[in-house]
Amino acid sequence: MDDIDRHIINTLQAGFPVCDAPYQQVAMQLGLTEQALIERLQTLLNNGTLTRFGPLYHAELMGGALTLAAVKTPLDRLAEVTEIINAFPEVAHNYARNHALNMWFVIATETPEEISRTLTAIEQQTGLTVVNMPKINEYFVGLKLEA
Amino acid sequence: MMTLDETDLAIIRATQAGLPLTPEPYQCVAEQLGLTTEVVMTRMTAMQEQGIIRRIGAVPNHYKLGYHFNGMTVWNIPDDVIDKLGEKVGQLEFVSHCYHRPRHLPEWPYNLFAMVHGKTREDVDQQIQQIARVLGDANLGCDVLYSTKILKKTGFRSRS
Numbered sequence: 001m002d003d004i005d006r007h008i009i010n011t012l013q014a015g016f017p018v019c020d021a022p023y024q025q026v027a028m029q030l031g032l033t034e035q036a037l038i039e040r041l042q043t044l045l046n047n048g049t050l051t052r053f054g055p056l057y058h059a060e061l062m063g064g065a066l067t068l069a070a071v072k073t074p075l076d077r078l079a080e081v082t083e084i085i086n087a088f089p090e091v092a093h094n095y096a097r098n099h100a101l102n103m104w105f106v107i108a109t110e111t112p113e114e115i116s117r118t119l120t121a122i123e124q125q126t127g128l129t130v131v132n133m134p135k136i137n138e139y140f141v142g143l144k145l146e147a
Numbered sequence: 148m149m150t151l152d153e154t155d156l157a158i159i160r161a162t163q164a165g166l167p168l169t170p171e172p173y174q175c176v177a178e179q180l181g182l183t184t185e186v187v188m189t190r191m192t193a194m195q196e197q198g199i200i201r202r203i204g205a206v207p208n209h210y211k212l213g214y215h216f217n218g219m220t221v222w223n224i225p226d227d228v229i230d231k232l233g234e235k236v237g238q239l240e241f242v243s244h245c246y247h248r249p250r251h252l253p254e255w256p257y258n259l260f261a262m263v264h265g266k267t268r269e270d271v272d273q274q275i276q277q278i279a280r281v282l283g284d285a286n287l288g289c290d291v292l293y294s295t296k297i298l299k300k301t302g303f304r305s306r307s
Binding site: 099101 | 290
């Protein structure tokens with residue numbers, strides 16, 4: 001990743017226009033050709049520097065539901081529990097964290113009812129208590145990591 | 148809740164994995180769906196205005212940018228001041244997500260969650276101190292949970 005890539009990432013975290021030739025518009029701001037911008041974005045996606053490029057949808061406003069949940073997994077069952085939890089298509093992210101509650105995952109579903117159904121199924125299949133921490137209020141969501 | 152019609156849903160399904168990397172990406176989506184470019188752009192602009200699209204942009208992999216310390220900071224804040232303080236914490240430039248979530252007493256007393264990202268442990272320590280300064284006396288206890296491993300990471304997917 002060079003300074004041009006950094007400039008692209010920093011600029012495109014803020015947003016991308018809706019117009020006929022948006023890459024052309026952004027490329028001009030960045031002092032690049034349209035083709036160079038597209039090629040660099042493709043490379044940044046291919047090598048995993050960017051995990052996504054495109055619209056980010058607000059699940060709850062689309063009628064969907066999200067929650068954050070955690071389990072306390074015995075250390076000798078980490079692999080097994082990870083496999084069970086990750087097998088649920090409703091589980092969007094799962095992170096190991098350094099706490100007694102050592103596995104934290106986000107459940108995303110199309111309806112609120114599916115959240116509780118998924119939580120119950122995870123409890124049944126893992127035999128662990130799932131601590132459900134749904135959002136009560138959102139104060140900020142945004143990525144602003146300087147590349 | 149916003150009402151999305153079939154056209155909106157088709158656009159969401161066609162773009163949730165990403166925007167095409169072609170000179171005219173909205174035209175490309177329109178062709179896939181049998182719509183005009185105008186309709187796709189109008190609908191996407193409207194969804195942005197309604198907040199259904201939070202933004203169109205790039206999502207970097209924290210680790211690839213050198214942010215190896217991703218801490219979920221959690222705080223125990225009196226309920227009557229959490230909204231005021233949560234807004235302030237959310238405005239700190241290094242906080243990427245900030246939420247009020249329920250306590251689970253006795254083992255989980257924390258109700259304010261703020262995600263912070265640093266290239267070194269020291270960066271994150273300083274960020275935590277800054278949050279603590281914003282919270283002042285309202286901070287009744289805190290903890291920091293670092294992610295030690297990404298076990299799964301996919302975006303939200305509409306399956307309908």
